Amino acid sequence: MAPSHHQPAEQHGALPPAGWYADPQDARFLRWWSGAGWTAYTYPLAAVAPMQPVQPVRRPRPPHKWIGRFGGWIIAGASVFIWLWLIGFSLLLSAIAPHAADDGPVVLSPYLLVTGAATVAAVILYMMCYRLRPEDGLTASRLVIIAGVGGLAATLVAGPVNSLIDVAAGGTAAHPSGVALVTAGVVEELVKIAAVVLLALKLPVKNARIGLFVGGAVGLGFSVIENLGYLQEAFARGQENGSGFGLFVGTTIGRELTGPFLHPVFSALLGAAVFAAARNGRFRLTLGVVLAYLGVAAAHGLFNGATWLAQTLPWNPALAGLALLGFELLFVVGSGLAWLLISRRIRRDTA
Structure with missing residues (x-):
């Protein structure tokens, strides 16, 4: 059965209950209001039967949030791991082959360059997207x-x-x-x-x-x-x-x-x-x-x-x-x- 079409109006200063309401972004659709905010779920308005009030069979699931609320810390930890990995192997190679760098100029690893420039920015951008x-x-x-x-x-x-x-x-x-x-x-x-x-x-x-x-x-x-x-x-x-x-x-x-x-x-x-x-x-x-x-x-x-x-x-x-x-x-x-x-x-x- 199609969802009912009604406007979200505050009741005695409280937020309106969960339900399907007119989409504030696109008048052709209804959008599911969770009771606290709009969700990503929509329903075409043309398919709604008039005067047919009904609630959805089950509550829509919220969209997946990538690697979770601690994703920024995961990104930062991965960058630290890259630094420790590369520097650790550099020390190991210097110990077992002490003259390996004598044949050419010292070159900076692109992993160190990119993580050194972008780790904090990536963490903040992830938090913004979240x-x-x-x-x-x-x-x-x-x-x-x-x-x-x-x-x-x-x-x-x-x-x-x-x-x-x-x-x-x-x-x-x-x-x-x-x-x-x-x-x-x-x-x-x-x-x-x-x-x-x-x-x-x-x-x-x-x-x-x-x-x-x-x-x-x-x-x-x-x-x-x-x-x-x-x-x-x-x-x-x-x-x-x-x-x-x-x-x-x-x-x-x-x-x-x-x-x-x-x-x-x-x-x-x-x-x-x-x-x-x-x-x-x-x-x-x-x-x-x-x-x-x-x-x-x-x-x-x-x-x-x-x-x-x-x-x-x-x-x-x-x-x-x-x-x-x-x-x-x-x-x-x-x-x-x-x-x-x-x-x-x-x-x-x-x-």
């Missing part, structure tokens, strides 16, 4: 594609533009100019939000919650590509100046710790502002959007500028390192709190 709801109109596969395509496209545009600004300001590959680093926030945040908007044009739902997801995904993709460049450079410099593998490991730790609180947070907050300003499924350029862009661009430039000053000012290297570490920790905490407060407000508004 928290998607049917009523969001955004699937996990689409979010992953947005992260990959958006990150690649944004870096392909922002990288050359930043390089041109650096050359014009007199910087070099080894010593980039302060101008290029400060203006990188203006360039990169504009390019990332452009990628967010283009990739989200066809999304059925455009609100601040979806903006957090899509903006954060593009920011994660951007940070992974950027991290790959930093780690390659660190490995090459380590082999050149005698720092060896240690410089690569130190850079990996730094990028993995700060990465989630830079590009992803900036893009998520700006994405939330852009999506919140959308009306009738169309994006709009409002004063709030402009102010949000200027805010994240200024924060981005401030972080880069402080890093550049710490590395160029004539002061004790150890003191400079401690000052830079303290600033980065303060910045990470501040940006994380900003994201937490805004995401909670959005959660209350969309509840």
